[in-house]
Amino acid sequence: MGNKQTIFTAQQLDSYQDCTYFTRKEILRLFDRYRDLAPQLVPLDYTCQPDVKLPYELIGSMPELKDNPFRQRIAEVFSDDGEGNMTLDDFLDMFSVMSEMAPRDLKAYYAFKIYDFNNDDFLCKSDLEKTLNKLTRNELTEDEVRMVCEKVIDESDLDNDGRLSLEDFQTMIVRAPDFLSTFHIRI
Amino acid sequence: MLKEAVDERKKLIQGLRGKPWAMKKKLVTLRESQEFVDKYEGALGKGKGRKLYAYKVMMTKKWMKFKRDFENFKTACIPWEMKIKEIESHFGSSVASYFIFLRWMYGINMILFCLTFGLVMVPEALMGRPYGTIPRKTVPRAEAPSAMDFAVLWDFGGYAQYSVLFYGYYNNQRAIGWLKFRMPLSYFLVGVGTVAYSYMVVIRTMARNANESGVGDDNSFNFSWKMFTSWDYLIGNPETADNKFASITTIFKEAILEEQESRKDDNIHLTRFLRVLANFLVLCCLAGSGYLIYFVVRRSQKFALDGLENHTWWERNEVNMVMSLLGMFCPMLFDVISALENYHPRVALQWQLGRIFALFLGNLYTFIIALMDEINLKREEENIVKFNITTWEASHYNISASENSTSPPVTIQPADVPRGPCWETMVGQEFVRLIISDTMTTYITLLIGDFLRAVLVRFLNYCWCWDLEAGFPSYSEFDVSGNVLGLIFNQGMIWMGAFYAPCLPALNLLRLHVSMYLQCWAVMCCNVPQERVFKASGSNNFYMAMLLVILFLSTLPAIYTIVTIPPSFDCGPFSGKKRMFDVIQETLESDFPAWFSKVFSSASNPGLVLPFILLMVLAIYYLQSTSKSYKEANVDLKKKLQTQNEENKKKNKLAALKAQMDLEEARKAASPSAEHQKNNNASPDQEADEEEDRGRSQRMYHSKNGRSPPPHRHYGQLPATRAPVPRNYPHGNQGSAGYLPSFPRENEARMHRVPSLQRH
Numbered sequence: 001m002g003n004k005q006t007i008f009t010a011q012q013l014d015s016y017q018d019c020t021y022f023t024r025k026e027i028l029r030l031f032d033r034y035r036d037l038a039p040q041l042v043p044l045d046y047t048c049q050p051d052v053k054l055p056y057e058l059i060g061s062m063p064e065l066k067d068n069p070f071r072q073r074i075a076e077v078f079s080d081d082g083e084g085n086m087t088l089d090d091f092l093d094m095f096s097v098m099s100e101m102a103p104r105d106l107k108a109y110y111a112f113k114i115y116d117f118n119n120d121d122f123l124c125k126s127d128l129e130k131t132l133n134k135l136t137r138n139e140l141t142e143d144e145v146r147m148v149c150e151k152v153i154d155e156s157d158l159d160n161d162g163r164l165s166l167e168d169f170q171t172m173i174v175r176a177p178d179f180l181s182t183f184h185i186r187i
Numbered sequence: 188m189l190k191e192a193v194d195e196r197k198k199l200i201q202g203l204r205g206k207p208w209a210m211k212k213k214l215v216t217l218r219e220s221q222e223f224v225d226k227y228e229g230a231l232g233k234g235k236g237r238k239l240y241a242y243k244v245m246m247t248k249k250w251m252k253f254k255r256d257f258e259n260f261k262t263a264c265i266p267w268e269m270k271i272k273e274i275e276s277h278f279g280s281s282v283a284s285y286f287i288f289l290r291w292m293y294g295i296n297m298i299l300f301c302l303t304f305g306l307v308m309v310p311e312a313l314m315g316r317p318y319g320t321i322p323r324k325t326v327p328r329a330e331a332p333s334a335m336d337f338a339v340l341w342d343f344g345g346y347a348q349y350s351v352l353f354y355g356y357y358n359n360q361r362a363i364g365w366l367k368f369r370m371p372l373s374y375f376l377v378g379v380g381t382v383a384y385s386y387m388v389v390i391r392t393m394a395r396n397a398n399e400s401g402v403g404d405d406n407s408f409n410f411s412w413k414m415f416t417s418w419d420y421l422i423g424n425p426e427t428a429d430n431k432f433a434s435i436t437t438i439f440k441e442a443i444l445e446e447q448e449s450r451k452d453d454n455i456h457l458t459r460f461l462r463v464l465a466n467f468l469v470l471c472c473l474a475g476s477g478y479l480i481y482f483v484v485r486r487s488q489k490f491a492l493d494g495l496e497n498h499t500w501w502e503r504n505e506v507n508m509v510m511s512l513l514g515m516f517c518p519m520l521f522d523v524i525s526a527l528e529n530y531h532p533r534v535a536l537q538w539q540l541g542r543i544f545a546l547f548l549g550n551l552y553t554f555i556i557a558l559m560d561e562i563n564l565k566r567e568e569e570n571i572v573k574f575n576i577t578t579w580e581a582s583h584y585n586i587s588a589s590e591n592s593t594s595p596p597v598t599i600q601p602a603d604v605p606r607g608p609c610w611e612t613m614v615g616q617e618f619v620r621l622i623i624s625d626t627m628t629t630y631i632t633l634l635i636g637d638f639l640r641a642v643l644v645r646f647l648n649y650c651w652c653w654d655l656e657a658g659f660p661s662y663s664e665f666d667v668s669g670n671v672l673g674l675i676f677n678q679g680m681i682w683m684g685a686f687y688a689p690c691l692p693a694l695n696l697l698r699l700h701v702s703m704y705l706q707c708w709a710v711m712c713c714n715v716p717q718e719r720v721f722k723a724s725g726s727n728n729f730y731m732a733m734l735l736v737i738l739f740l741s742t743l744p745a746i747y748t749i750v751t752i753p754p755s756f757d758c759g760p761f762s763g764k765k766r767m768f769d770v771i772q773e774t775l776e777s778d779f780p781a782w783f784s785k786v787f788s789s790a791s792n793p794g795l796v797l798p799f800i801l802l803m804v805l806a807i808y809y810l811q812s813t814s815k816s817y818k819e820a821n822v823d824l825k826k827k828l829q830t831q832n833e834e835n836k837k838k839n840k841l842a843a844l845k846a847q848m849d850l851e852e853a854r855k856a857a858s859p860s861a862e863h864q865k866n867n868n869a870s871p872d873q874e875a876d877e878e879e880d881r882g883r884s885q886r887m888y889h890s891k892n893g894r895s896p897p898p899h900r901h902y903g904q905l906p907a908t909r910a911p912v913p914r915n916y917p918h919g920n921q922g923s924a925g926y927l928p929s930f931p932r933e934n935e936a937r938m939h940r941v942p943s944l945q946r947h
Binding site: 015018020025064067068080090098105106110115128131151158159161178184186187 | 424439
């Protein structure tokens with residue numbers, strides 16, 4: 001241990017430890033992962049807080065994300081500009097929320113954001129259809145897709161406005177036994 | 188006032204990680220709060236207790252730093268993280284859960300090892316009398332020539348038997364060495380302590396899992412859960428991802444089918460008959476295996492009486508081999524039989540697990556019963572030996588007395604003293620042999636069943652008529668449940684035998700270490716990801732529950748032998764006592780001050796103990812009944828919630844219908860003004876038509892009631908155009924006091940959104 005690294009100031013590291021679920025070593029390791037995506041773009045010295053953004057294509061090519069059908073949405077949700085281009089802060093935030101230590105409520109909030117394709121703060125029918133098609137790679141027929149989406153709205157829509165709000169989603173997802181173990185990326 | 192503000196800021200800093208804000212916002216908030224706290228914390232310390240307050244603040248800061256460093260250190264110590272991650276990304280979370288379980292077991296065994304090694308083996312080795320000084324520590328003269336043979340050592344006889352590895356080596360001297368280390372007491376307490384620690388850890392893990400897993404089998408969100416929790420975000424490998432997509436599609440298709448058709452029970456009598464037949468077959472298998480083990484153990488006793496050298500290797504190791512082979516083949520048999528039953532795969536998996544559990548349990552207990560027979564035999568032998576020793580000693584003294592009294596008394600070599608059969612060491616040896624043969628069987632099955640099969644499939648495929656990789660036999664899948672059960676039973680055997688063979692935790696530690704590397708390699712090299720991924724959901728607690736049952740069942744025989752059977756007279760730390768737990772009595776009398784033992788002896792007065800037991804029973808009964816009533820209240824509340832929701836839905840539907848009718852009328856009445864209103868309230872419509880209609884009618888309804896912005900716009904001043912606004916918390920910019928809408932806060936959220944609907 002000890003302050004042998006020169007990438008961050010001690011205060012920066014402490015702040016990151018306060019704002020994420022990572023330890024000092026993990027933050028440094030994550031920085032290395034971030035830098036490995038584009039060594040020529042990312043400087044080795046973050047003490048002056050440079051404004052570096054990695055484009056979505058690099059983030060989406062990470063081995064942890066490249067097979068995930070929702071990778072674009074994940075990057076968009078956690079990026080500052082909403083397009084998937086991530087700074088180091090966004091990068092750390094993303095993996096902190098997806099890590100094992102994040103609590104259920106936090107994950108549910110971000111899961112809602114990820115599945116909300118049109119960013120209208122509701123999971124409407126088209127969002128559900130898009131989710132289902134991404135999950136099954138368009139293998140289900142239109143009728144089946146429609147049926148499933150109707151069932152989902154039927155089950156979870158408690159205020160009966162035809163779409164899932166954040167509260168509906170959270171009420172539903174906190175009871176799910178598998179949610180914490182599947183909504184988890186280990187890095 | 189100021190103090191509260193400072194405290195609030197501190198709490199905010201603590202909880203900053205869990206806030207759903209952008210990192211930038213979090214960092215800014217953190218910096219501001221820290222500056223605030225620093226500025227005003229100094230101000231608070233004015234007056235009398237200033238120095239003390241400053242000191243307290245400094246100590247708190249140092250403590251936080253220490254805790255953080257300790258957490259960092261702890262996470263750095265967790266082994267095999269990268270290995271598990273690789274497996275997770277290739278095989279998904281269910282296979283990885285086995286390895287995580289293995290790692291957790293390794294942690295437990297490490298603690299058990301430290302206890303037995305540090306407090307039992309090392310003191311005896313360092314401070315006890317060395318090898319060869321007393322009879323129990325020496326190889327008997329008859330066995331001496333073969334004591335170093337590999338075959339004998341592999342069987343844990345010879346020098347291995349007369350060492351700190353087994354119970355029989357330990358001396359019953361009350362205090363040894365310059366530390367006056369109480370060896371027998373330590374032995375007993377470590378034995379009890381390992382069991383107590385294991386109970387504590389298992390129950391604590393179960394409680395933690397129970398908190399997290401939430402409600403169990405709720406079928407009310409079937410499709411929603413399938414949609415939102417079926418993708419495993421840990422997958423990082425294209426082949427696994429393909430499998431996962433296929434499996435998800437199949438799951439959805441099945442669920443849709445179930446929804447659409449009613450169940451076709453096309454021949455319920457045949458199904459029932461087949462299921463009864465299958466269970467009958469399974470029972471026959473279990474009975475057969477139990478009898479086989481019993482038979483083999485009796486045969487091995489006969490062999491032992493004949494003298495082990497006259498028999499082949501197979502005959503000598505028959506018991507262990509038979510048990511391991513049964514454990515290998517019977518589950519496959521159960522799998523075949525379960526094809527008759529035609530259950531849903533998840534139910535079939537649970538039946539399979541239950542049957543394998545019963546098989547292992549039956550085998551283990553038959554083994555123990557046979558062991559008890561042997562113990563009784565040894566005890567009878569002991570009485571004979573005791574009698575023989577008295578005559579032998581008498582003859583010896585006669586001889587020495589008959590010689591001249593000027594010659595010094597003949598010292599008897601320890602190796603020559605006739606020895607009693609040490610039943611405790613025998614028990615320890617049996618368990619160690621069992622563990623070793625179990626381990627060997629597992630590894631060999633792994634190498635042959637997985638590795639050899641994979642090699643054959645890969646290389647014979649070039650010159651074989653049908654596609655070996657796609658059809659039979661193809662590559663094997665990793666059997667999670669079978670492996671977990673094997674691990675659990677292995678641990679059960681350790682708990683059973685650890686009292687009689689202190690080397691068992693060390694052996695198990697080595698075994699787990701090797702298993703981890705070997706199985707990680709085998710999984711990555713020879714297995715393919717599972718096609719149908721079924722998690723016996725909530726399976727974490729299921730395995731923990733099994734572990735608890737095994738822990739309880741394994742400690743029973745050990746406790747029974749400790750409490751009822753008198754220890755051997757010439758080996759082990761309790762030799763010479765009437766019962767093993769007499770060591771506690773002895774310690775109380777001699778090591779503690781006099782009043783202590785008086786207190787204890789008066790406390791063990793039946794007049795005190797019986798009322799105490801009665802009180803505990805009453806307390807348990809009371810707690811049980813209150814917990815039952817809480818559960819019932821819980822169920823009632825849930826039902827109420829559900830009916831309330833349904834009523835709300837009905838009301839909303841009626842209101843929506845009514846609104847639509849009103850809308851129709853209004854439209855008919857004044858068409859130009861309706862059009863004008865439509866233009867006002869239109870938002871960008873990316874949604875389907877019906878959706879828009881329904882939404883529009885609601886918005887119209889709202890606007891009628893005087894609430895102008897549509898619910899869409901109510902949240903956080905979102906612009907009407909579709910600009911990317913990724914992370915805008917619904918309740919807008921409430922500054923640093925925003926909270927996640929977890930359960931308790933739901934009411935607040937609801938009040939905001941649907942007051943109009945509730946008004947009618």
